Structures are given as C-alpha cells and as structure tokens.
Amino acid sequence: xxxxxxxxxxxxxxxxxxxxxxxxxxxxxxxxxxxxxxxxxxxxxxxxxxxxxxxxxxxxxxxxxxxxxxxxxxxxxxxxxxxxxxxxxxxxxxxxxxxxxx
Amino acid sequence: xxxxxxxxxxxxxxxxxxxxxxxxxxxxxxxxxxxxxxxxxxxxxxxxxxxxxxxxxxxxxxxxxxxxxxxxxxxxxxxxxxxxxxxxxxxxxxxxxxxxxxxxxxxxxxxxxxxxxxxxxxxxxxxxxxxxxxxxxxxxxxxxxxxxxxxxxxxxxxxxxxxxxxxxxxxxxxxxxxxxxxxxxxxxxxxxxxxxxxxxxxxxxxxxxxxxxxxxxxxxxxxxxxxxxxxxxxxxxxxxxxxxxxxxxxxxxxxxxxxxxxxxxxxxxxxxxxxxxxxxxxxxxxxxxxxxxxxxxxxxxxxxxxxxxxxxxxxxxxxxxxxxxxxxxxxxxxxxxxxxxxxxxxxxxxxxxxxxxxxxxxxxxxxxxxxxxxxxxxxxxxxxxxxxxxxxxxxxxxxxxxxxxxxxxxxxxxxxxxxxxxxxxxxxxxxxxxxxxxxxxxxxxxxxxxxxxxxxxxxxxxxxxxxxxxxxxxxxxxxxxxxxxxxxxxxxxxxxx
Amino acid sequence: xxxxxxxxxxxxxxxxxxxxxxxxxxxxxxxxxxxxxxxxxxxxxxxxxxxxxxxxxxxxxxxxxxxxxxxxxxxxxxxxxxxxxxxxxxxxxxxxxxxxxxxxxxxxxxxxxxxxxxxxxxxxxxxxxxxxxxxxxxxxxxxxxxxxxxxxxxxxxxxxxxxxxxxxxxxxxxxxxxxxxxxxxxxxxxxxxxxxxxxxxxxxxxxxxx
Numbered sequence: 021x022x023x024x025x026x027x028x029x030x031x032x033x034x035x036x037x038x039x040x041x042x043x044x045x046x047x048x049x050x051x052x053x054x055x056x057x058x059x060x061x062x063x064x065x066x067x068x069x070x071x072x073x074x075x076x077x078x079x080x081x082x083x084x085x086x087x088x089x090x091x092x093x094x095x096x097x098x099x100x101x102x103x104x105x106x107x108x109x110x111x112x113x114x115x116x117x118x119x120x121x122x
Numbered sequence: 123x124x125x126x127x128x129x130x131x132x133x134x135x136x137x138x139x140x141x142x143x144x145x146x147x148x149x150x151x152x153x154x155x156x157x158x159x160x161x162x163x164x165x166x167x168x169x170x171x172x173x174x175x176x177x178x179x180x181x182x183x184x185x186x187x188x189x190x191x192x193x194x195x196x197x198x199x200x201x202x203x204x205x206x207x208x209x210x211x212x213x214x215x216x217x218x219x220x221x222x223x224x225x226x227x228x229x230x231x232x233x234x235x236x237x238x239x240x241x242x243x244x245x246x247x248x249x250x251x252x253x254x255x256x257x258x259x260x261x262x263x264x265x266x267x268x269x270x271x272x273x274x275x276x277x278x279x280x281x282x283x284x285x286x287x288x289x290x291x292x293x294x295x296x297x298x299x300x301x302x303x304x305x306x307x308x309x310x311x312x313x314x315x316x317x318x319x320x321x322x323x324x325x326x327x328x329x330x331x332x333x334x335x336x337x338x339x340x341x342x343x344x345x346x347x348x349x350x351x352x353x354x355x356x357x358x359x360x361x362x363x364x365x366x367x368x369x370x371x372x373x374x375x376x377x378x379x380x381x382x383x384x385x386x387x388x389x390x391x392x393x394x395x396x397x398x399x400x401x402x403x404x405x406x407x408x409x410x411x412x413x414x415x416x417x418x419x420x421x422x423x424x425x426x427x428x429x430x431x432x433x434x435x436x437x438x439x440x441x442x443x444x445x446x447x448x449x450x451x452x453x454x455x456x457x458x459x460x461x462x463x464x465x466x467x468x469x470x471x472x473x474x475x476x477x478x479x480x481x482x483x484x485x486x487x488x489x490x491x492x493x494x495x496x497x498x499x500x501x502x503x504x505x506x507x508x509x510x511x512x513x514x515x516x517x518x519x520x521x522x523x524x525x526x527x528x529x530x531x532x533x534x535x536x537x538x539x540x541x542x543x544x545x546x547x548x549x550x551x552x553x554x555x556x557x558x559x560x561x562x563x564x565x566x567x568x569x570x571x572x573x574x575x576x577x578x579x580x581x582x583x584x585x586x587x588x589x590x591x592x593x594x595x596x597x598x599x600x601x602x603x604x605x606x607x608x609x610x611x612x613x614x615x616x617x618x619x
Numbered sequence: 620x621x622x623x624x625x626x627x628x629x630x631x632x633x634x635x636x637x638x639x640x641x642x643x644x645x646x647x648x649x650x651x652x653x654x655x656x657x658x659x660x661x662x663x664x665x666x667x668x669x670x671x672x673x674x675x676x677x678x679x680x681x682x683x684x685x686x687x688x689x690x691x692x693x694x695x696x697x698x699x700x701x702x703x704x705x706x707x708x709x710x711x712x713x714x715x716x717x718x719x720x721x722x723x724x725x726x727x728x729x730x731x732x733x734x735x736x737x738x739x740x741x742x743x744x745x746x747x748x749x750x751x752x753x754x755x756x757x758x759x760x761x762x763x764x765x766x767x768x769x770x771x772x773x774x775x776x777x778x779x780x781x782x783x784x785x786x787x788x789x790x791x792x793x794x795x796x797x798x799x800x801x802x803x804x805x806x807x808x809x810x811x812x813x814x815x816x817x818x819x820x821x822x823x824x825x826x827x828x829x
Contacts (some may be wrong), residue, residue, distance in 0.1 A: 023776070025770055027705065030676070033676060035765060037682075037683055037758065040755065041683030044683065044751045044754035049688055051286050052289070052730065053682050053694075053730065055290055056695060059293050059296070060702045063702065063706075063714070065301070067709045069303055069307075072777060073774060074303075074307050077790070078786075079309045080303060081713075082795050083251050083303070084714055085713075085717065087296060089802055092729075093262070093808075093809035094262075095726050096729060096810070097265060097816075102282065102737060103736060109275075133797075140804065191798070229812075229815050233808065255801045259804055262812070263808050266811065281816070305772075324775075325774070328768045328771075
C-alpha cells in the first residue's frame with residue numbers, strides 16, 4: 021500500500037509550484053492557472069486525509085467537491101473581470117493595471 | 123443513520139435574504155414588463171434586511187442547531203442583527219448614489235443581500251466546510267459588487283486585484299483547513315476540540331503549519347498586515363457603498379468566524395497560535411495607523427484607519443477569554459455604528475461634490491455644518507475620544523486584553539490610538555479652519571467679507587441615516603450597558619460556564 | 620472571421636512541440652518506472668501513483684514555467700488529469716470524474732476562451748515579472764517547509780476503502796445540505812457577476828433601458 025505521506029508530499033509540491041506561479045506571473049490568466057494548481061493541491065490533501073484517516077465519514081471528499089465547484093466559479097468570475105479590463109485598456113497583465121498604486 | 127435536526131424555521135432570516143435577492147434580481151430584469159419603478163429596489167432591500175434582523179430575534183436565549191452545521195444562539199443572533207442593521211443603513215444612505223453611479227441596480231442590491239447571507243452563515247457555522255462556503259459567498263458577492271461601477275475605470279482594476287488575491291487567500295486558507303482536518307480527522311468544531319484536547323503530539327508540525335495558513339487566509343479577509351495589500355486598492359476602486367460594506371460586514375463576518383474558531387476547536391492548542399495573533403495584531407495596528415498618515419484620498423484614509431482598527435480587534439482575539447470576547451463584540455458594535463456614520467456622511471458629501479479627495483473637505487463646516495459635525499464626531503469616536511462610542515468600547519477592550527497579560531501590546535495600542543487622532547484631526551482641521559473653495563478673499567479696502575451663499579443641504583435620507591448613526595455613536599459612548607449586555611450574552615455562548 | 624482565429628494553427632504546433640518535449644522528458648521516467656514495475660520493485664498501485672505524480676508535477680511545472688499562455692493552459696490540463704488519477708488511486712471515482720469534467724473540460728476551455736478574447740496574438744509574450752528570483756526563493760522555502768511538516772507527523776493511517784456513490788450522495792445531500800445550497804448561491808453570484816461585468820455597455824448617450 022502507498023503510504024499517506026506520498027500524497028501529502030505531492031500536494032505540498034503542487035501547492036508550492038502554484039504559489040511560485042502566483043508570485044512570478046504577470047498575466048491575470050496565468051495567475052489564475054497558478055491559483056487553480058494551489059486549489060488542486062488542496063483537493064489532493066482533502067481526499068488523501070479522507071481516504072486514510074476518515075474513511076467512514078469521508079468529509080474530505082465532500083470538501084473537495086466544494087473546492088472544485090468554487091474554483092470553477094472563481095475562474096468564470098475572474099475572467100469576466102479580465103475581459104472588462106481588457107476592453108477598457110487592451111491588456112490582461114496585472115501590472116499594467118496600475119492606476120491604483122499597489 | 124444519525125438523527126439530525128432539519129428544522130428549517132431556524133434559517134428563516136437567511137431564507138428571507140436569499141428569497142429577497144432572487145426577487146430583487148428578477149424585479150430589475152423585468153422592470154419594464156412589470157411596470158415597476160426602480161426606486162422600489164432599495165426600499166425592498168431595506169425591508170428584507172429589517173425582516174431578517176427582526177426575525178432573528180426570535181431565537182434569543184435559545185440554543186439550537188441545524189443538522190449540527192449551523193448553530194442558532196445568542197452569538198448568531200448578535201451577528202445576524204449587526205449584519206441586517208449594516209445592510210439597511212448602507213442601502214438607505216446610498217440609494218441616491220447607487221441610482222446615479224451603478225447601472226445594474228438589481229444585481230448590486232442582490233450582491234449586498236447575498237453578502238449579508240454569507241456573513242450570517244459564517245457567524246453561525248459549527249463546521250469548517252460550512253464556514254468556508256459562507257466565506258466564499260461573502261467574498262464572491264463583494265468581488266462582483268466591487269467591479270460593478272462600470273463608469274469608473276478604477277473599479278474593474280480593484281475588482282481584478284481583489285479577486286486574484288482573494289483566490290490566493292482562499293487557497294491558503296483551504297490548505298490550512300485541510301491540515302487541521304487531517305490533524306483532527308473531522309471538520310466539526312466539537313469533534314476537533316475534543317481531538318485536540320486529547321493531545322496533538324504526533325501531528326505537531328502539520329497542525330502548526332495549518333494554523334499559520336488559516337491565520338494568513340483569514341488575515342487577508344480582515345486585511346491584517348502583512349496580508350492587507352488589496353485593501354486600499356479595493357476600498358478606493360469600489361463604489362462607496364461597497365467600501366462601507368467591505369469595512370463593516372466583511373470584517374465583522376471574518377471576526378465572527380475567528381471568534382468561533384479560536385474560542386472553540388482551536389482553544390486547546392492556544393499556545394501554538396496566541397503569539398502569531400499577537401504579532402499580527404502588533405504589525406496591523408502599527409502599519410495601518412502609520413500609513414494612514416500619508417493618505418490624500420478619503421477612501422484610502424478610511425481603509426488604513428480600518429486596518430488599524432482590525433489590529434485592536436485581533437488583540438482581543440489573541441487574548442481570548444470570556445471577558446475579551448464580550449469586549450470585542452461590544453467594540454465591533456460600536457465600530458460598525460461609528461464607521462458607517464463616517465461612510466454615510468462621505469457618501470452624502472460625494473453625492474453633492476463628486477470628490478473623494480481629502481483636500482476637498484476644506485471648509486465643510488461652512489458649507490454644510492451638519493455633515494461636518496457628523497464626520498467630526500465619528501472620527502473622534504474612531505480615535506477614542508471620551509463621551510463617544512469609540513472611547514467606551516476601546517477602554518473595555520483594552521482593559522480585557524490587559525487582564526489577560528498582553529500589557530505591552532495594549533500600551534502600543536494606546537499609543538497608536540493617539541497617532542490615529544492626529545490624522546483624523548487633519549481632516550477635521552480642514553473642515554473647520556480652512557475656507558471653502560469659492561469663498562472670496564476679504565476686500566482689501568474695507569476688510570469686509572462678502573460671502574456668497576455656499577451652503578447646501580443633505581438629502582432627507584442621508585440626513586435621517588446619519589442622524590441615527592450619530593445618535594448611536596453618542597448613545598453608546600454615554601450609556602453602553604444595553605449593547606454590553608447583548609455582547610455578554612453572545613460571548614457567553616462561546617464560553618459555556 | 621473564423622480564419623482570423625489563431626486557434627487551430629497554434630494548437631497544432633503546441634501539440635507537436637509539446638508532444639516532442641513531453642516524450643523526451645517523460646519517456647525515460649516511464650521506462651524507469653516500467654522496469655521497476657517489471658522487476659517487482661513497485662507494486663501496481665505504486666506504479667500508477669508514480670506515473671500520475673509525474674504527470675501532476677510535470678504539468679504543474681509546464682503551467683508555471685512556460686512562456687506561452689496556451690502551453691501553460693495545456694500544462695494545467697495535464698496536471699488536472701494527473702490529479703484525477705490520484706483521486707482514482709484514493710478510491711474516489713466520483714471526484715476523479717468530476718475533476719476530469721470540470722478542470723480538463725470546463726476550466727481549461729474557459730481559460731482558453733478568455734485568452735482568445737483578450738489577446739489574439741500568436742506567439743510567446745512576456746508573461747513573467749521581474750520578481751521571479753524572489754518568487755523562486757519563496758517557492759523553494761514553502762515547498763521545504765510543507766514537505767518537512769508532512770514527513771514529520773505520524774499519521775495513524777487506516778485502510779483505504781472505496782466510497783460508494785450512494786453513500787457519497789447521502790452524505791452530500793443530506794448531511795451537508797446547507798453548504799450545498801449556499802454553494803448554489805455562490806455559483807449564482809459568479810454567473811450574474813460574469814454576465815453583468817463582462818457585458819458590453821451601450822456608449823454614453825445611447826439609450827440604456829435595454
């Protein structure tokens with residue numbers, strides 16, 4: 021049997037990669053992709069814990085369903101905003117959206 | 123199969139909000155077919171808010187739960203009423219603003235109703251998944267509301283920053299929640315508390331990491347330093363009423379969630395998180411108040427001042443106990459009233475002057491003495507002047523925190539309060555000492571001053587709502603007992619004797 | 620109109636190049652895994668785990684490193700499929716199906732659509748900021764901390780059991796009915812928000828009463 025740690029380490033690496041993407045990228049769409057990776061890492065964690073530590077109630081699996089739902093909704097909403105911004109100033113890069121100082 | 127309580131009457135206030143949001147959306151979509159006047163929308167929203175607030179009083183002094191997911195008790199009732207009050211106030215105070223600035227009014231009010239609903243779910247939840255989904259409902263509604271001022275290019279930009287950083291914060295919070303779930307084997311607060319009380323030796327590090335991530339994620343939502351980067355931008359870019367909701371409902375909801383979490387499931391591991399919250403409280407109140415000194419836009423000033431206020435609130439969460447939880451709820455109530463007073467007055471000012479620059483408040487005492495009075499009283503209250511709400515609630519808050527042993531932090535909080543008085547006084551000085559724009563210089567020969575009449579009137583709705591909030595600020599300052607008792611009752615739920 | 624969309628040519632080239640690159644990197648990995656599996660070093664589940672873990676990490680690396688947005692999006696598809704495989708291994712078939720449908724299908728299509736509508740240029744663009752070294756350091760530190768914490772703990776792991784669809788349904792719709800309803804409101808908010816925010820507004824002066 022595969023030890024639980026394998027899944028947890030995989031999820032940790034995925035989360036760190038996503039975090040790197042969020043910090044390093046400038047395009048809003050690429051940042052969204054990185055956020056999706058972070059959320060996928062959360063799902064792996066939740067399901068792994070549910071399968072190994074909580075097999076009778078498996079709350080983690082339910083949690084993962086909600087995480088996937090919210091992640092998809094977030095992409096839709098964020099793309100709507102990106103589209104609007106693009107129409108206003110013809111760019112999808114975050115740091116060209118700079119009329120507000122960070 | 124276990125027996126769960128599916129008594130839907132417990133959720134009547136939430137159901138009212140959800141149904142009202144649906145009605146507002148459809149009424150706006152079909153307003154030409156139904157021959158409805160769009161001015162009915164804010165009226166209906168206020169009615170729904172009042173109905174939700176009043177019905178939630180039906181469960182005072184009872185303790186019940188819905189399917190062990192949501193608790194309906196004094197704590198929930200306190201926050202339901204607070205959120206409903208905030209919603210009603212903001213909508214009354216800003217309907218003229220919304221009618222002029224926002225094209226999609228139905229959607230706008232629906233977002234407010236749903237944000238209130240999400241915040242109530244957060245305050246009532248007894249379980250991590252429910253709390254998380256309530257938080258997302260609140261956040262999503264605000265992401266949309268922030269971006270809805272389509273005539274203001276700053277709005278979309280603020281929305282983008284808010285939604286991207288909000289997504290990162292959600293992911294961080296979720297990873298933390300997953301580690302807490304893994305360490306405890308359950309998402310129910312009661313079960314987590316039991317497991318952690320029995321010992322956490324074998325999952326020490328993941329739990330610590332989980333706590334760090336949860337605090338970071340929630341710290342983002344309440345805009346604690348160093349997770350506050352989005353706050354000034356979102357506050358500035360958002361339409362003014364949304365800024366008011368951001369600084370009231372969104373913060374109060376996250377504080378409610380923090381209180382539920384840290385007084386219940388995470389209390390057994392207090393040693394692990396207490397210092398983190400103390401550090402964040404320190405950085406938040408110092409950075410918030412110091413950066414506020416340099417702001418030129420009234421929204422950004424209020425953003426940083428609200429960050430400072432969050433620092434004081436975190437102080438009470440760090441020293442959590444029966445007394446400090448009750449003091450925190452009292453302070454939250456006082457802060458909400460005072461803060462809304464500032465925002466409603468600023469909206470009334472904006473309706474007339476179309477400006478958010480602090481410099482344009484020059485001579486307001488001349489042109490509209492009433493608004494100047496409201497802003498002055500509210501700003502004094504925020505900085506903690508005696509006889510006003512801010513003093514009483516802060517005094518009790520600091521006292522409770524000091525009793526729990528964070529005397530040095532309380533000392534810094536007092537110093538920071540004094541600093542905040544300085545930048546509030548700058549605004550007040552502008553309003554009272556300086557001449558309004560358009561006032562002529564005195565005639566050099568006679569020295570006489572021919573003043574044109576620069577006075578303008580506030581609209582009746584703004585007048586009424588600011589008057590109520592001003593009276594509330596003074597009333598809490600002079601006689602806080604009723605609110606204190608309500609806060610005590612609510613906090614007693616968290617710490618059953 | 621159709622001819623001006625850069626999609627088909629781009630995808631063609633992406634698939635060719637990506638396939639080439641993937642096979643250069645992935646082939647040795649798969650060969651090593653296959654040999655270990657054949658010699659009995661790895662059990663069948665372990666073999667599947669390492670295969671999917673490679674897919675997840677490889678896809679994620681592609682998603683955060685590649686300069687071309689379409690390539691990055693395809694990286695996300697790869698990572699999502701890998702995650703779905705991991706879910707299968709963890710005995711939750713339902714989640715694996717949902718993952719493939721929502722991520723592999725919905726999210727990626729949405730992202731590509733957003734891309735097509737915001738930047739119809741073909742070819743790599745500057746997508747990374749100057750903060751890259753800092754981000755790299757932060758990523759490494761984060762990964763180290765997380766992995767360390769995960770390995771330090773002693774989890775009292777039980778046996779993995781398959782969760783049936785029936786039990787999952789009861790749990791989801793009965794025990795977690797309230798979050799489910801609230802999630803539907805979240806979706807409603809996202810829907811309304813995306814429509815109202817992205818919709819083209821009539822120019823000032825035009826009649827806006829629809």
